[in-house]
Amino acid sequence: MKVSANFSALKKTKWYEYAVRFLLGGTVTVVAGLLAKYYGPVFGGLFLAFPAIFPASATLVDKHERQKKQRAGIPKTTRGRQAAGLDAAGAAHGSLGLATFAYIIWKLLPAWNVAMVFVVAVSAWLCVPCALWWLRKEHWSHSPK
Amino acid sequence: MKDLIFRFLIGGVAVSAFAGLGDVLKPKSFAGLFGAAPSIALAALGLTIAANGKMYAATEARSMMAGALVFFLYAWLCFMADVAAQIKGHVSYVIGAGHLAGVLHIDLVVGSEGELA
Numbered sequence: 017m018k019v020s021a022n023f024s025a026l027k028k029t030k031w032y033e034y035a036v037r038f039l040l041g042g043t044v045t046v047v048a049g050l051l052a053k054y055y056g057p058v059f060g061g062l063f064l065a066f067p068a069i070f071p072a073s074a075t076l077v078d079k080h081e082r083q084k085k086q087r088a089g090i091p092k093t094t095r096g097r098q099a100a101g102l103d104a105a106g107a108a109h110g111s112l113g114l115a116t117f118a119y120i121i122w123k124l125l126p127a128w129n130v131a132m133v134f135v136v137a138v139s140a141w142l143c144v145p146c147a148l149w150w151l152r153k154e155h156w157s158h159s160p161k
Numbered sequence: 162m163k164d165l166i167f168r169f170l171i172g173g174v175a176v177s178a179f180a181g182l183g184d185v186l187k188p189k190s191f192a193g194l195f196g197a198a199p200s201i202a203l204a205a206l207g208l209t210i211a212a213n214g215k216m217y218a219a220t221e222a223r224s225m226m227a228g229a230l231v232f233f234l235y236a237w238l239c240f241m242a243d244v245a246a247q248i249k250g251h252v253s254y255v256i257g258a259g260h261l262a263g264v265l266h267i268d269l270v271v272g273s274e275g276e277l278a
Contacts (some may be wrong), residue, residue: 017261036189037180038177042168042170042171042176043169043172044201045172045201052221052238057218060221065228067196070232070247076184079201083249101240102193103183105236110196110198111230113194114229122222125215125218130165131181134207136238138203145172145197149190150189153190
């Protein structure tokens with residue numbers, strides 16, 4: 017399956033759903049900073065990998081898929097749950113990229129230029145999960161291509 | 162206070178941007194990769210470096226690895242249990258992930274505290 021972008025999907029998301037994401041993201045960032053300030057960077061750092069996007073997006077994916085099926089006249093469906101499950105699989109791959117991002121920051125930041133470290137870390141974060149996703153699709157998946 | 166408001170705004174924008182990216186991409190298994198984007202880290206680490214220096218941020222990044230592994234466990238459990246549709250399930254996994262984060266924190270991070278000193 018090819019990767020594509022569907023910008024009309026942005027219209028399906030309600031304003032309050034965007035607001036919840038914004039509030040959650042802002043709050044977690046503030047809390048992570050405060051925890052680091054009061055309990056030190058070792059404890060505060062744990063919250064830099066807090067799942068701020070995934071729970072809300074998986075719930076939205078489920079809701080939108082169910083609404084789509086209901087509009088098509090199918091009241092009961094497991095489609096939403098399955099789509100959310102796929103979203104979770106993607107997030108699991110992404111979290112390994114997140115660990116790679118953190119490892120690069122940890123190892124390179126003390127010695128390298130800050131901007132360079134961030135470029136390398138973000139590139140690694142993008143490449144690792146994309147490569148895992150591609151490998152799973154092309155080589156480890158049992159479904160017909 | 163200014164610093165906290167700035168953090169809040171940067172964090173909100175970063176999370177919203179990555180979440181929006183995840184919304185538009187297809188298939189869902191690929192879009193899910195952006196559910197684990199380093200949005201909080203990108204927002205917080207830059208500010209931390211400016212305020213506390215590189216070594217402080219590097220220490221935070223080391224702990225972040227443990228947090229990312231717990232995130233993996235959380236997402237994998239959601240996938241395996243197919244509970245993503247149930248908010249209650251999410252809450253219980255978040256709590257469970259929090260407990261595991263505590264355990265990993267003790268094992269991986271505090272256990273090597275001497276290395277930092």
